[in-house]
Amino acid sequence: MISRLTYCEEGFSVVIKDLNAGIGALQNLNNLGLNIGDTIKLLENSRQEGPLSVEFNSREIRIGRELAGKILIETESPVIVTLDQVKVGDIVEVTKMNSAGDIRYRLLDMGLVRGVKLKVIRFAPLGDPIEVKINEFMLSLRLEEARSIEVKILEFGLNGYRSKKRWWTKG
Amino acid sequence: MNKNIIEKAPLISLVGPPNSGKTSLFNHLSGKNLKTVNYPGSTVFFSSSEVNVHGELINLLDSPGIISLIPDSPDEQVAIDALYAHPMFGKPDLLVVTIDANQLSRHLFLVRQLTIAGFDVIAAITMNDILERNGYTIDTHSLELELGCTVCKIDGRTGKGLDILRNKLKDKLDTASANNDYKRNNGSGDTDELISIYREIGNIEERVLLKLSEVNRNVRTANEALNILNIGSSGSETRTIDKLTLRIDRIILHPQWGLLIFFITMAVLFTSIFWLALPLMDLIDEIFSELAIISTGIFQHSWLGDLISDGIINGVGSVLVFLPQIIILFLLLGFLEDVGYLARGAMLVDKPLSKIGLNGKSFVPMLSGFACAIPAIMAARTIPNRRERLLTIFILPLMSCSARLPVFALLIAFLIPAGNAWIGGLILASIYMFSILSSSAVAGIISKFSNQFVGVMDSSSFILELPTYKVPKIKIIIKSTLQSSYSYISKAGPVILTFSVVLWFLTYFPNTDPRIDEDGLTVQQIQEIKSAERVATSYASELGKILQPVMEPIGLDWRVGVSLISAFAAREVFVSSLALIFKVTAGDDDAMQESLISAMRNAKIENTDRNVFTTSSVIGLIIFFVFALQCLSTVAVSKQETGSWRIPAVQLILFSILAYSLSFVTVNLLRVIGIA
16 A cells, blocks of 8 residues: 555565655655665654664665655555644545544544545644544544554655746746 | 422423524524524533414423533533422433534434434434535435434524424324323313323432433443444535635644744733723722721721621622622633634643643633633633643642732832842742742642542543634523623622622621720721721630641731631732731832831730741742632632532632741741741
8 A cells, every 4th residue: 555654563574656746845755766666675763753764775775754755666565644643735545543532532522433535734933733524514633642543544645746847937 | 399390391401512592493483582502612501482283382401511421511501400300490301412513423413322322313414505515415214213203494593494393292292291191281180190200200210310420331332332333324525615715723722823923922812811800990999998998987986887897798809809700701711712722722721720730711811810710710611621621720729910010019018128129020930920829839749639629530532623714603602601600690799709708707796996095196097906906806816816826937927817717718818917917107108018018017916026027937928829819719619610619628728828828938038048
């Protein structure tokens, strides 16, 4: 399945499928020698913060988390993504609700059930909470609550790619 | 009386999620012209009306919007309790649930919960026109089969479909009464027996239904059923939200501009409750002191006259003096809520507040707390999560309110020589910073132990719908502001009045007419000396003398204790009470402060030559005022808003202990490092 490099487990080899990045980031990735179709092995990934470490052409490269999020890869291993890890513009489908107690019922009340589709609208200026479009309204919830919601990414947000291209950048 | 129950017209409750067109349906059915509500939760009050449905008289009840049968706010709690047993109308015979056709997946949830919980339900689907404009329609027949209840479409604006609804209402009511063997009273003798059986059954039913665990179990099974069911039947994922809202949000929630706009909005809000309310509060003060003078003119200076003018009239004044702030705050808050900004503002500041167990919505009450804790505690109603609301109310008395200013001004003026205004300002600013830091610390600690302190197990959460921007409904805002002001006067008012009369009694009796040497004194001086004498020999001073051993460790004596007791009426009373007990008499405020300060400098602890007011003891006193809950009105409002004496009692005890021990530590530390 297609996934972001940041969501992958350590120790797996993956194939780069797409670079979902703007001009600058694309340049950076090219400088690292990474191109679509390359196979890389993930050595280190904390899933929460800090740079990732990958093996490519038998050398180790460290990639910042932000940049790594722009690398879309193909992997056979199952990937678990929670709602707090998504990026703005992603369209996701809820696959599992792990929250418990009163919060679970509150989320269910708001229509967060298995199979519902969400669009990630934005993160609040201070990074928390997250705003998603669910059914026909906007819902805001804390990252802590989002962490308990497992999702499948249906469509990767453009993440600045393409949308940032202006008429003067040509192609 | 018994007959009323059986003769009573059937009761139909209108239930529905906020903004689902419930109120406009109510208006249509009742013919009343109530306006539609905008923000989730703004119909805090019930409206009821007698309606004629095809020849049969029914009671129609409008209620606050609810999302589900699990309450998340006091409004919802009220609405849900009323569903099972309304305080005035009893159990509803039939529920009409309004459902926004555009939010089916969310709104049908409530219908489902209600049917599984055993209610007789008619689902009225609203806003079909918007859905149809988007190219969709709802098959009511298959929806009826899915839900197992009657479904019909209505239009809240034009009233289309209401006749069908009325027919179905009538049908339902007829069949329901047949099923229940519900006989109308026709005056026969054995009805009394029937009634008693009915009552028994009714009581048992009510008992069972009101049991929260039972209710929750029903709801829970409903939830679980739904979790599997996942109604997305009408398939409508791809419709767009109001474009304008999205566009405005891009600015309002912008990383930089958004925060800037938020702080400007909050600054405006704060300055309005701080400065705009000031002239009005002064006016109320003036009116009541005039009234007191008039009543003194009528009753003379007897104990009864003083009770009326000082005790009762002043007490009423101290209730009403908070009204301007309450009204201004609730108008602004209602406006921001109605427009749709409040939810977004809360989203902007939720992160730092969540760290100390609070919610983004705690920000406005906390900010208002710097003006006055009374409106601030009332504003905490907007916080949906019970635990976070109680926690916010809990720490609000620690915000440095404006009533502390005169006290701090006096104590700072004592500490630093005149002319060094900027040092005074610096000290005042650091007092404010200190109060912010300490209240955050207290909130952080309390939230860790919140189960013991506030007795609520809810988890802290921020799951909030961001409503679309709308033009505010001024009438509704004014109505709910008046509602809040009225509930303050009727609930907290009597408590505050009682407290202030008791306080007056303590500082007045038993020596009501002290004998003094009146030679060569004007009438006013006689009065001033008399009242000083009276306080010095009052029950309050007896209490103060008992407190002497308590006051000594923080370097003060019983006279300050008496002032602290009288400051429970309002913190600023501390200053005038201190003046009274140190027998300082002077005309205007400035002269009074000066002579009070010089009196403080000369004051010795009784039977010793040690000064009462030293640098260390005054700093200790400042610390005391930062923490102590020296305000009976706050206690009364805290009781009103939390619904029990538990939290105000814990606040009073905890903050007093905190104030005393911290001031003790401060005084003694200062003495150890050589500052007397």
